[in-house]
Amino acid sequence: MPGTTIQSIxxxxxLVPLKEPFVISLGPLLAVQNVVVVMRTADGLVGYGECSPFLTINGESVDTCFVVGQYFAPALKxxxxxxxxxxxxxxxxxxxGNSSIKSAFDIAxxxxxxxxxxxxxxxFLGGHRHKALHTDMTVSLGPPEKMQADAVRFQQEGFPAIKVKLGGPLHEDVARIRAIRAGIGPTHPLRIDANQGWQTADNAIAVLQALxxxxxxxxxxxxxxQHFMELSRVSAASPIPIMADESCGDEHDAARLIQLQACQLLNIKLGKSSGFHRARKIARLGEAAGLTLQVGGFLESRLGMTAxxxxxxxxxxxxxxxFDTPLMFTADPVEGGFRYGPGGRIDMPTGPGLGATIAEAWLRRAEQVHF
Structure with missing residues (x-):
């Protein structure tokens, strides 16, 4: 269709600083370093995409994404x-590979x-507004007293579930969760994320049983x-249901995990799956297997999180x-997109397409390249 020919990319x-360092077992994150793709067609349609590369998870950086994107743009024009x-x-x-930058093109x-x-x-994806979306809020890895204070604040702000970054020695992680439970009480929904930090199956089982x-x-x-073959043993021994994240990048990973009965839940991220095309395949596999699914992200702005x-x-x-990381930004570069409502509610845009763009003022001052 001549009208929808890609005319420019x-x-x-x-680049956006964070309010404070966001610390996980893989290391601290100090700032947002993302790549935005803006794609225009001959008949004036404009598509936006964003990726948030993660060196230790998808092996990409803002610089590699910016360079690889320059391989993609002339090929799609x-x-x-x-x-x-x-x-x-x-x-x-x-x-x-290069799933992160591929996801930005896929979203656009x-x-x-x-x-x-x-x-x-x-x-367009075949979905419906059949449910209200609510985001959790994440407690960064740190001393028990700081993690407790953050969890209490998030509970007071009305977030329906609190996610806690762990991945340290057994006694330290138990102390962290004990402090958080002392602050928020025994029943407020609590989730944990080790980001591979317990490393071996035996160590993970010991920590999970202690928690x-x-x-x-x-x-x-x-x-x-890399030890995904051991994940089924961890799941069988754990009193806490296991969600695969870093070990579930695309639909092939999901199929292996399902065949191994490795976990009860899957975490889907556009930046791991290369975008919607493969993410939906993961979702269909998980649904057919009776697994519960989560959608998350890295450090995307509200544009990537709206996707x-x-x-x-x-x-x-x-x-x-x-979908909480945009709340950690020192500034919001997005126009449109979803809005955060009370109690972690996600209020979606109602217009056609993604419904989110990056403000022109941010684009003008960014490092950029055009095709």
């Missing part, structure tokens, strides 16, 4: 933006396709992702949302 570096499968296959043909293409169809992106008394909903990625929220509305098996 622009890449921008989006002149193609039909509505040929989603063909465009995304071209990205895979050009380079293996889906934004254009949904705008062209006149549908909100979740509806069993604290009424924890689930634990994300307790062991090194994640559209994904969360596309499949009823997606029950948990982890």
């Amino acid at each position: 622009s890449l921008y570096k989006l 002149g193609r039909d933006a509505l040929d989603l499968a063909g465009c995304l296959a071209e990205l895979d043909r050009i380079i293996y 293409l889906h934004d254009i396709a949904a705008r062209h169809a006149g549908l909100p992106l979740y509806a 069993g008394e604290f009424n924890i909903e689930h634990c994300e990625e307790p062991i090194l992702r 994640a929220a559209h994904l969360a509305l596309s499949n009823p098996a997606i029950q948990h949302c982890d």
Whole structure:
């Protein structure tokens, strides 16, 4: 279709400081370092995408994404933006991996396709506003007293669930959770995320069993992702349900984990899956296997997180949302997009497409390249 031919693609570096360091077992994060893709068609449609690369998870940085994006842009220019499968296959043909920057192009293409169809992106994906979305709020890794104070504040702010970063020695992580439970009480929904920090199956089992008394909903990625063959043993021995995160990048990872009966939950992220195309395959596999699903992210702005929220509305098996990181930014570069309501509620945009853009003032001052 000549009208939907991709006419231009622009890449921008989006750099935003965080209010305070966000610490996980893989190390501290001090600032947002993302890449934004803006794609325009001959008939004036504009699609936006964003990725938040993570060196220790998807092996990408803002600089690698900016460079690899310059391989993608000339290859897609002149193609039909509505040929989603063909465009995304071209990205895979050009380079293996690089799921983060691929996700930004995937989101921009889906934004254009949904705008062209006149549908909100979740509806274009076959979803419905069948449920209210609510995000949890994450407590960064640190001393027990600081983690307790943050958890109490998040509870007072009305977040329906609190997620806690762990991944240290057994006695330290138990002390952290004991302090948090002393602050928020025994029943407020509590989730934990080790980010592979307990490393081995035996160590993870010991920590999980020690935490069993604290009424924890689930634990994300307790062991090194390379040890996924051991995850079923951890799940069988753990009093806390296990969610695969770093070990579940694409649909092939999901299929392996399901076949191994490795976990009870899967965490889907657009930046791990290369975007909607593969994320929806993961969701369908998880749904068919009877697993509970979560959609999360890295350090995306409300633009990338709005894309994640559209994904969360596309499949009823997606029950948990982890969309809190934009609340950690010192500034908000996004126009439109979802809004945070009371109690962690996510209020979605109602117009066609993604419904989110980056403010022109932010784009003008960003490092950029145009095709």
